[in-house]
Amino acid sequence: MSKKLIKSGLIVSIMTLVSRVLGLIRDVVIASVMGTGIMADVFLFANKIPNFFRRLFAEGAFAQAFVPVLSEYQVKDEHQGDQQGSVQHNQQQTRLLIAQVSGTLGVIITGVTLFGMLASPLFVILFGFGWFVDWFNDAPGGEKFTLASNLLSITFPYLWFITFAALSGAILNTLGRFAVAAFTPVLLNIAIIIMAIYGAPYTPSPAHALAWGVFLGGLIQFLFQIPFLYKAGMLVKPKWAWHSEGVTKIRKLIVPALFGVSVTQINLLLDTLIASFLITGSISWLYYADRLLEFPLGLFGIGIATVVLPSLSKLHSKNNPAEFSSTLDWGIRVISLFGWPALAGLMVLAQPIIMVLFMRGEFSQHDVMQVSMALFAYLSGLLSFMFIKILAPGYYARQDTKTPVKIGITAMVANMVFNLMLAPFLGYVGLALATTLSATLNAWLLYRGLKAQGVYQLSTKTMLFIAKLMISAAVMAGVVYQLSSDFEVWLQMSFVEQVQQLSLCIALGVASYLLMITVLGVRLNDFTVNKD
Template sequence: MSKKLIKSGLIVSVMTLISRVLGLIRDVVIANVMGTGVMADVFIFANKIPNFFRRLFAEGAFSQAFVPVLSEYRVKDEQQAEQHEGKNNHEQTRLLIAQVSGTLGVIITGVTLFGMLASPLFVMLFGFGWFVDWFNDAPGGERYTLASNLLSITFPYLWFISFAALSGAVLNTMGRFAVAAFTPVLLNVAIISMAIFGAPYTETPAHALAWGVFLGGLIQFLFQIPFLYKAGMLVKPKWAWHSEGVRKIRKLIIPALFGVSVTQINLLLDTLIASFLITGSISWLYYADRLLEFPLGLFGIGIATVVLPSLAKLHSKNNPAEFSATLDWGIRVISLFGWPALAGLMVLAQPIIMVLFMRGEFSQNDVMQVSMALFAYLTGLLSFMFIKILAPGYYARQDTKTPVKIGIKAMVANMIFNLMLAPFLGYVGLALATSLSATLNAWLLYRGLKAAGVYELSAKTMLFIGKLVLSAGVMALVVYQLSSDFDVWLQMSFLDKVKQLSLCIISGVASYLLMIVLLGIRFNDFTIDKGEK
């Protein structure tokens, strides 16, 4: 089981790595074209709103509710085929997919049309500071008008990505992880292409990027259709609001809509408050968040993607021992990558930001501002990763009520932290508040699983994490000694920066690997022991 998970995790991580690298290239292009000024703030805002709803209707709450039910139906089909000694034709699974896709299609079409028509309302709600400037005819009011226009272009992305996510969930449940993991690459290619080739033909560079988001969603949607057909899961959608499978998903998804999207709601609250802060605040938070998302997406989401279907299947087969062991395995794997990522980004934040973004409209001051936000976000990196593993421990058991209660507590805490920190630390306070609320979220998720007797950190994993923390600390010291002061980095040519940064990263990775070997960490530490306590 563990070998299969490791193989699947590696496939997802490699595909995610390609996507994240292209995502960084996309952000480099955006930084070069627009920097952190008005247009950058507005485009990032217009891209964030449909992505928030994507978390609700696509990868987030929907997938968390859909995958366990789909796994249950697949197990039923397998059992029925075994009983009748016949071929598994996936009748119940195909019917469920048809019913879910038809029902989701009607709902998501309505939401998308409303979003396009009501884009000024969304901008008023989540960018209220811009609306106030526009209403009072004050300087900066043009941001409200531009954001409303761009949002009407980017909102259809929600429709495309919702069906791409449904297709990806089906393929993931069947063990075909590569397709869904590769799909985000196409979005980045579309945005980069429009930024480079489409900007001369649009009103502003921000409009070109907005159309890139639209086209990226369309391409992702079309890309997965042949793979669904090949898997025998391309079915005709049908409306089935009252069918057994859809009712079960509805029951699971309603609380999950809030619970699994707490982080996204927190980010939107940050955006709302940031709209009242100085120009550039939204962009600084965005670039810091993008750097945080690189290790989080590569390792946290990569492992979580393969863990959820496995946990759902184990729950359907009533195998609590291996269920707990699989969660423990997930914590060990993301810890292996999470701690060095945290240490490396802490020490090399400013050089990395310089190499990636400091050109064109992106200034030295922007490097400093983004690095401060990144430091604040990094305090919660491991918490964000642990949430990706612990939350599926609830959703795989079709328990969405507990995470929603925890989510409410975390969101309220985030609002309190925002009000406490933003007046003194500005946008950095918003980033720190997000990290603090994520840490609370992760701790409450773990405490709930432990109290329910579902999962408790094993002694093996606690010792394992201790060794990783020590190894990451040694790595940080090595990299710190090899790195230069901020002023020295500024004086370097771009090529010298790349060489120096590469030396630091390679030396850091080598020292980390050497330390974990010296401390006795071996491949056996990544097997799933059903008898772990």
């Protein structure tokens, strides 16, 4: 099992790395074209709303409810197929569930998408109320409301496309074909980059070109996965089946999961609402800081979580609690291996990295400083964000969505309190810090719940392992700090010199980390899943 998990995790991480690199290139292009001004704030807002709903209807709550049920059907049908000597029987049962789920989801998501396109001003009022107030009072900045409504009507159809792309990806993942779904986001980044570079002359503004890039990216992602579904024998004709057994089971699981798995996204939308009252640039500064945070989080946290959920679901269906707990422990060890050095490295090299990636065109030295402060706040919760990605599947795989939603409510209320406490004094940095604090609370409550239910407890081996990683990351941070120059010196370097110096710091930092964990006794057998 551990070899299969490691192989699957590597496949997903490699594909995710390609996607994240292109995502950074996309953000470099956006920063160069629009900087952190009005158009940047509005486009990032218009892109965030459909992405929030994507978390609900696509790979977020829906996937957390759908994957365990699909895995359960597959395990039962495999057993029945073995008894009858018929693999085709198994495929028919699974195909029926997929047809019922895709048809029912299709009707719902079509209605939501059409409503979102027609009622885009209402969403701007709800999540960008500060812009609406300026528009209503004919005050400076009121043009943000009009532009946001226009762009949101263009980006909202992305929700329809990505929902079915995520459904296809979930199906392929349960079949052990992780590469396709992991590669799919690359296509979105390519579409946005092409539209940003070549589409701007043919649209009213660069922001409009980027919005159409989101639309086209969603369409391409949706079409890309169809041949792979067909090859797997899972391309079926959708049918409405609201009251079918499988759909009913998923509905009962998804209602609480809609909130529980999307707490982070709701928190980010609350941040956006409050940021709409802050100075221009606040939304953009938070966005670029979040993008840098998402690089290690997506590469390692989400990559490992992607392969952990189907594995846990099958182990639960097979009634194997020992390996279930051991698989969770394995996930914590793997993300810790990469999370701690990512945290240390980004903390020390935050400003040089932001400078090399974004400081050109409309993105200024002032923006580098502003983004770095938000990034410091986000980074303090990097491991918490990663742990959530591993611990939450410990509930969903057992079809327990009620406990995470209770924890999610607690975390969201805490985030609102932290926002009100910190934003008046720290501005947008306070919003980032509040998100970090609520995520840390979320992770701790998830772990405490699993421990109380007797499902999972950190093993002594894992706690010792994490201690070794923390020491190694601290040493790495010291090495990189000594190698890195002051901010003023970085500013005086040419771009080539900056890249060379940054590459040297990263390379020697990685080398020192690997040397330290080796000296401290970290070995390959630390990444095996104990089946006892």
